[in-house]
Every structure is written in structure tokens, then in C-alpha cells.
Amino acid sequence: MSRLRDFALLSAALSLSYPASSAAQNTGASRFTTGSVTQSAPAPKPPAVWSGQSGASGHPLMTAQAIRQSAASFPQCIEGLWPAAHKRGITRATFDANLRGVTPDLKIMDFMDAQPEFTKAFWEYLDVLVTESRIQKGREMLAQHRATFDKVERQYGVDRHIIAAIWGIESNYSTRMGDRPVVRSTATLACVGRRQEYFREELLAALEIINRGDVRADLMRGSWAGAFGPTQFMPTAFKRHAVDFDGDGHRNIIETPADLFASTSNMLKKSGWQTGQGWGYEVVVPQRFNYIMADRSKQLTIAQWEKMGLRRAGDRPFPNPNAKAYLTVPAGARGPGFLMAGNFLAIMKYNPSEAYALAIGHLADRLRGGGAFVQAWPQDEQVLSRSERLELQQRLVSRGFDAGSDGRLSHKTRxxxxxxxxxxxxxxxxxASGSLLQRLRGR
Incomplete structure (x- = not known):
């Protein structure tokens, strides 16, 4: 999945801290329900207006002038896609019904080049994404759809709690799936901005989904980047991984629980999910530990990590000492450490943010009855803004350390x-903390 999709999904997920409403009993492959009413697509909001500003990337196709020029020739660009659509078996009727008269959603250009000045710490992500209301609702949904989860888990071998966690974080269990029409979003990005070739594929894939009758066009609403459904599939990912698990001839991840759970499981399975293995473990890192070892490239067995002094938080034994994992310490020596196993990497193929994947793994553990993390996070520590990260790099470079100069906390900076x-x-x-920057400033 593209990083644009990942940025859109993580931003959307972080906004979904609302409690979900109660659902009616449903253990088969029927439609999702909220109360006694079948869930429908959200009412469209009034369109937001493009700022009229050039994008922060500096790409020539993201200048305000280029965006306006592309918008002016938008109808011609759309019509120019018809031969490619025809080759894929998309009918002219489907093409016209979904694209005739459509206008570009230029507000997307502001989102596409957004460079947030401030970021959240790992513990802040967890506080937002792994909430008591989401845990409670997730347990209710696991019980409600137990029979369906049983069948899907037998078929794919992917832990149902991970699927439920993705569902909960991506859409708050189908209650917040985004409100932008997927066809309009992908059409906009296929003709305007710096990723047109990529999004032409997404647009054509969206039209194929509609043409095949898998999901109705009016239900295909999602993020500005075109991700849709309760677990947020990009159209091309839907084409590769969506499953008609209930056998009705349609891969309907919006309305059919069996198709949703199976499709999400199929994606994780193809991403390397190992049946019967966990995602990782909270660990206590010993004093005077060599933190150069805390790196994704350093895959060791659990037994090897134990020989280096790491122990599982809560003094519990590791279930598989021969499993390989890497160590991450997202808050440094003052916070918890984590040994990330192979299934954590499978989750990161869904979204390559470690904070996101940790939230998925932790929510899954809470859904199965596990507790909160044992060790405390350094809540008093300031997370650096982008401008502060740049300053940190500059101050390190001025002292003779090769830290880079891009405002990103890369391996080189670390x-x-x-x-x-x-x-x-x-x-x-x-x-790279706020207190470290203060020290570099000489304060």
C-alpha cells in the first residue's frame, strides 16, 4: 500500500476516538446492523474548499498554477482514460454513470502535500487508539460475530483479535469509514497532482469493483486517498485480496461480515502472517544495555535476547524462545521495550507505522482479555515538532555528528x-527527545 494511503489511514484512525453504538445480534453472513437498521453510507458533508496554495513538496505538478491547469482540463483527462477502462472490461455505461459530470475535489491537494508540524508520541497514539470504549465494543463484536470469525479463522489462520483490532481502529467497527466518494477522489488524483499514474490504477480498479457488482458505487466512500470499507482497502488491494467468503457472488466488504473478515485475513496471510504466533512482547531492558541493538535489522531469537538480559514484562515466560524478533524502544531507556516478532512485520505491511502496528497488537491483546502495558511511559517528555527535529539535526551536525538534515528521525539521526x-x-x-534538544541548546 502506498505511503499516501498510510498517511490518510493513520490520520483518519486517530480521529476515530468515539464510542461505537450497540449492534444487534448477527452470527452469520448477513449485513452489518446498527440497532435494527441496516447501516448506510454517511450523508455527504458540504465540500471543503481548496486553499489555493502550492503544495509543500515543491513538485512541479503541485504548484497552484499546475493544479488549476489540471483542473481546467479535468474532463479531457477523464475521457482519456476510457480506452484503458475498456481494455479492463469496464462497460461504457459503468464509466459514464460514475464519471460523467464529475468534478475534481481539489481540497485533496491540501491533504496530499500536508507536512504536519507536530507529531504524537507512541503513548499518545495508544491513548487515542486503544480506549476502553473501543475495547468493550470490540469484545461485543467478537461475540456477536463469533460463528463467522470461527469459520474465517479456520480458513486463514489469522488471529481474529487482530482482525477485530484493525476493524476497530480503522473505522470504529464500521461507524466511521470516511465520507469522500472513492471514484471522485481517485479520479481527482488520477488527473491532478504528483501521483497521477499511481492513482489512475486506483481509479480503474474502483471502476472494476463497481462494474463487477462487488460493492455499489454509493457505498464506496472513504478517505481522501481512496481507501474504503471497515478495514480501509485501497481499490487495487481490494482486487488482489478481497474474498467472496459467503459465496453470494460478490466480494462485499461493506455489508457482509464474512467477506470483510476473510478479505482482511487474506491480506495479512499473504503479507506473511504465521498461524499460532503472536505479534510481540513488552520487555524490560536492562541497565547499561547496548541500544545499538535496538534496530529492525537485528533479528535475533528470543533466547538470544534473554541472554542479553531482556526479560518479559510481568516476569512471564516467552512461549517460543526460538522465534526471531527485533527490539524497539520507542521512548528510549525511560519507557518500555518491545520485541517485535514476524507477525508484527505482517501488520506493518498493512500500514508501515510502528506506532500503528503497536496499537493494533495491543488492542488485540486487550480484546482477548490482556491487561495494559506494565511499564510506564515518560509522559513528561516533550515530543519534537518537525522544526525542532530539524534543529536537533543541525545542532548535532554542528558538533560533528552526521545526523542528516531532513527533519526525519531516520536511522542516521538515531x-x-x-x-x-x-x-x-x-x-x-x-x-530524540525534548530534553535532549534542550541540552544541545545549552539550557
Missing amino acids: MAVISYQASAGLTPDGF
């Missing part, structure tokens, strides 16, 4: 932080 911390007599954990 290694520079570790080197500086070691030279300054600090715990060299690589955590």
Missing part, C-alpha cells in the same frame, strides 16, 4: 543521537 549521548555521558538510547 545513530548520531547515540554517539552524542555517549560522548556527553548520557544513556545512549537514541531517543
Whole structure:
């Protein structure tokens, strides 16, 4: 999945901190219901207006002038896609019904090049995404759809709690799936902006879904990048992974629980999900640990990590000492550590954000009855804004450390932080924190 899709999904997921409404009993492959009424697509909101500003990327197709020029030639661009649509078996009737008279949603251009100044800490993501209301609702939905989950889990071997966690975080269990028409969003991006070739594929895939009769066009509403449904499939991902699990001839992830759970499971299975394995473990990292080992490239067995002094939080044993995992310490030495197993990487193929994948794994554990993380997070620590990350890099470079200069906390920046911390007599954990920046400022 594209990083544009990932940015859109994580932004959308972070806005879904609302409690879901109660649902009626449903253990088969019937439609999702809220109360006694079949859930319908949300009413469209009044369209937001494009800012009229050039995009922050500096790409020539993201200048305000280029966006206006592309918008002016939008009808011609859309008509130019007909030969490609025809080759895919999309009928002219489907093409016209969904694209004739459509106008570009230029507000998407503001989202496409958005560079948020501020980011959330791992613990802030968890606070937003793994809530008591979401845990309670998830347990209710697992009980409500137990029979369907039983069948899907037997077929694909993917933990139902992971599927329910993705469902809960992506759409609050089908109550918040986005309100932008997928065809209009992907059509806009296919003709305007810097990723036109990529989004032409997404638009054509969306039309194929409609043409095949899998999902009605009016139900295909989602994020600005075109992800749709309770677990937010991009159209091309839907084509590759969606499953008609109930055998009715349609891969309807919007209204059919069996198709939704099976399709999401199929995607994770093809991403390398290992049946019977967990996603990872909270661990206690010993003092004077060599934090250079906390790196995704350093895959060791659990037994090897134990020999280095790591132990599972709560003094519980690891179930599989021979399983391989990597160590991450998202808050440095003051916060919890995590050993991430292979299934964590499968979740990250769904969305490559470690914070997102950790939230999915933790919510899944809570849904099955597990508790909160044992160790405390450094709640008093300030998370750096983008401008502060740039300043941190500049101050490190001025001291002779090769930290980069892009405002991103990359591997290079982390290694520079570790080197500086070691030279300054600090715990060299690589955590680029607000307190570290203050020290670099000499305050």
C-alpha cells in the first residue's frame, strides 16, 4: 500500500476516538446492523474548499498554477482514460454513470502535500487508539460475530483479535469509514497532482469493483486517498485480496461480515502472517544495555535476547524462545521495550507505522482479555515538532555528528543521537527527545 494511503489511514484512525453504538445480534453472513437498521453510507458533508496554495513538496505538478491547469482540463483527462477502462472490461455505461459530470475535489491537494508540524508520541497514539470504549465494543463484536470469525479463522489462520483490532481502529467497527466518494477522489488524483499514474490504477480498479457488482458505487466512500470499507482497502488491494467468503457472488466488504473478515485475513496471510504466533512482547531492558541493538535489522531469537538480559514484562515466560524478533524502544531507556516478532512485520505491511502496528497488537491483546502495558511511559517528555527535529539535526551536525538534515528521525539521526549521548555521558538510547534538544541548546 502506498505511503499516501498510510498517511490518510493513520490520520483518519486517530480521529476515530468515539464510542461505537450497540449492534444487534448477527452470527452469520448477513449485513452489518446498527440497532435494527441496516447501516448506510454517511450523508455527504458540504465540500471543503481548496486553499489555493502550492503544495509543500515543491513538485512541479503541485504548484497552484499546475493544479488549476489540471483542473481546467479535468474532463479531457477523464475521457482519456476510457480506452484503458475498456481494455479492463469496464462497460461504457459503468464509466459514464460514475464519471460523467464529475468534478475534481481539489481540497485533496491540501491533504496530499500536508507536512504536519507536530507529531504524537507512541503513548499518545495508544491513548487515542486503544480506549476502553473501543475495547468493550470490540469484545461485543467478537461475540456477536463469533460463528463467522470461527469459520474465517479456520480458513486463514489469522488471529481474529487482530482482525477485530484493525476493524476497530480503522473505522470504529464500521461507524466511521470516511465520507469522500472513492471514484471522485481517485479520479481527482488520477488527473491532478504528483501521483497521477499511481492513482489512475486506483481509479480503474474502483471502476472494476463497481462494474463487477462487488460493492455499489454509493457505498464506496472513504478517505481522501481512496481507501474504503471497515478495514480501509485501497481499490487495487481490494482486487488482489478481497474474498467472496459467503459465496453470494460478490466480494462485499461493506455489508457482509464474512467477506470483510476473510478479505482482511487474506491480506495479512499473504503479507506473511504465521498461524499460532503472536505479534510481540513488552520487555524490560536492562541497565547499561547496548541500544545499538535496538534496530529492525537485528533479528535475533528470543533466547538470544534473554541472554542479553531482556526479560518479559510481568516476569512471564516467552512461549517460543526460538522465534526471531527485533527490539524497539520507542521512548528510549525511560519507557518500555518491545520485541517485535514476524507477525508484527505482517501488520506493518498493512500500514508501515510502528506506532500503528503497536496499537493494533495491543488492542488485540486487550480484546482477548490482556491487561495494559506494565511499564510506564515518560509522559513528561516533550515530543519534537518537525522544526525542532530539524534543529536537533543541525545542532548535532554542528558538533560533528552526521545526523542528516531532513527533519526525519531516520536511522542516521538515531545513530548520531547515540554517539552524542555517549560522548556527553548520557544513556545512549537514541531517543530524540525534548530534553535532549534542550541540552544541545545549552539550557
